[in-house]
Amino acid sequence: xxxxxxxxxxxxxxxxxxxxxxxxxxxxxKYVNKCKRDAINEMYLVGSQAFLLVLLGGAFMGIILxxxxxxxxxxxxxxxxxxxxxxxxxxxxLGPIITGLLLAARTGAKNASEIxxxxxxxxxxxxxxxxxxxxxxxxxxxxxxxxxxxxxxxAVADISGILSGMVVSKLSLHIDTxxxxxxxxxxxxxxxxxxxxxxxxxxxxFIATISCFYGFQTRGGTSALGKxxxxxxxxxxxxxxxxxxxxxxVVWELL
Amino acid sequence: MIRLENVSLAFxxxxxxxNISLSIKxxxxxxxxxxxxxxxxxxxxxMVGLWQPDSGRVFIGNKDxxxxxxxxxxxxxxxxxxxxxxxxxxDSLTVEENVSYFLKEHGSLKSSEINAKxxxxxxxxxxxxxxxxxxxxxxxxxxxRVAIARALSFxxxxxxxxxxxxxxxxxxxxxxxDLIKRVSERGATSIAVTHILNDAVSIGDTxxxxxxxxxxxxxxxxxxLASENKxxxxxxxxxxxxxxxxxxxxxxK
Numbered sequence: 001x002x003x004x005x006x007x008x009x010x011x012x013x014x015x016x017x018x019x020x021x022x023x024x025x026x027x028x029x030k031y032v033n034k035c036k037r038d039a040i041n042e043m044y045l046v047g048s049q050a051f052l053l054v055l056l057g058g059a060f061m062g063i064i065l066x067x068x069x070x071x072x073x074x075x076x077x078x079x080x081x082x083x084x085x086x087x088x089x090x091x092x093x094l095g096p097i098i099t100g101l102l103l104a105a106r107t108g109a110k111n112a113s114e115i116x117x118x119x120x121x122x123x124x125x126x127x128x129x130x131x132x133x134x135x136x137x138x139x140x141x142x143x144x145x146x147x148x149x150x151x152x153x154x155a156v157a158d159i160s161g162i163l164s165g166m167v168v169s170k171l172s173l174h175i176d177t178x179x180x181x182x183x184x185x186x187x188x189x190x191x192x193x194x195x196x197x198x199x200x201x202x203x204x205x206f207i208a209t210i211s212c213f214y215g216f217q218t219r220g221g222t223s224a225l226g227k228x229x230x231x232x233x234x235x236x237x238x239x240x241x242x243x244x245x246x247x248x249x250v251v252w253e254l255l
Numbered sequence: 256m257i258r259l260e261n262v263s264l265a266f267x268x269x270x271x272x273x274n275i276s277l278s279i280k281x282x283x284x285x286x287x288x289x290x291x292x293x294x295x296x297x298x299x300x301x302m303v304g305l306w307q308p309d310s311g312r313v314f315i316g317n318k319d320x321x322x323x324x325x326x327x328x329x330x331x332x333x334x335x336x337x338x339x340x341x342x343x344x345x346d347s348l349t350v351e352e353n354v355s356y357f358l359k360e361h362g363s364l365k366s367s368e369i370n371a372k373x374x375x376x377x378x379x380x381x382x383x384x385x386x387x388x389x390x391x392x393x394x395x396x397x398x399x400r401v402a403i404a405r406a407l408s409f410x411x412x413x414x415x416x417x418x419x420x421x422x423x424x425x426x427x428x429x430x431x432x433d434l435i436k437r438v439s440e441r442g443a444t445s446i447a448v449t450h451i452l453n454d455a456v457s458i459g460d461t462x463x464x465x466x467x468x469x470x471x472x473x474x475x476x477x478x479x480l481a482s483e484n485k486x487x488x489x490x491x492x493x494x495x496x497x498x499x500x501x502x503x504x505x506x507x508k
Contacts, residue, residue, distance in 0.1 A: 126343035129303050130357040130409075131332040133325065 047149025062161030084187030115215025262311035286459035336406030396427030
């Protein structure tokens, strides 16, 4: 019982520390100009270099969605609805989710391990000791980069998913490509696009800040670094799923 | 210059520092000496303001820094330099980039002035010509020199050394100790923590022996050698032993 209480206290303390880091991040917004160069560098690392991963992830999602729904809809003679199913599925849910999960793994692991290694080798202490705010220097550029780059990456996942769904529908289900494309595009409403593109911004913020936080929390040696990197990926992946559920539920009830 | 008054620090149930009081005069080399785990590095981190004590006060000059926020500490930190135990250099950067890193971050110097400053510091620590070498290609002794160079970049009034010779061979260790003395001659107050007795005796104007988070004795080397305190006597026993060995020339047998 005592250990359960201690563990609970530790969790609350960790949450408190994370909140302090977010407070520091928001307070540092006035100095955001200082980290422009670092942010651009991070955009290349978390954005451009993840292009192929997201492109392939989106494409495979689109193919699977088209095949699975196509065969089921065919049973009711409604395979012509595959286009709208794929486009709505990709834009509203699967595009943001697959981008979020892939980037939670890729960017989350990168942030947690980089900052964790800096923590272990006292580089974070060195930044502070020489008067540099580590949150402004390390968290701000990573958060900005993620929030800026996750949006186009989600668009890449959506488009590649719809296009690959279109190709596989043509080859496997013999659905005319122009019909698929027309039904896919006409099914999309403005609120679908809004929901689909608001999610990545939210995901990006939490993926970047939580993974950086786990990096800062690293104490000890390489095993602690490995453990915290795993924790960062697991927690950010879960957060993506939970946020997706909340966002979908709340936004669809409001809009 | 630096004063610790009744400073205590604990992490969860473990007491790190227990009611420590210390005073370090301007311009001197003060060595905090003690076994591993005695709380030496914690003292440095408290003096630099990286950690805040649970109780007690820390004065840099006349300013109590024990409760200052990070932003309030910034102007004071510009007057300090710190050499970390593991150097804490940015290993993907070159020597020049490491030394100039914080000058570029905070300084108002022009690029040409920064380059001149870096050259001057590297010349002072005898590392001319290494500007473009990446940190991971340097030896342990050279890395330590670069860490000292980085600490000197703001011409600090106070410079802290955390275990400056740990992991170095005797020749490199001696050159680092000589460098610490030369840095001190530039006018900086130096505070070094170490568990290596010979280093402490070699550079320290004053020594403070600590054990289990408390100061056991403070004074000069002579004070320590004359001490009746059992811990100090045990700790300094090796000095007598080495002296006796040298006297009897046992090393040459």
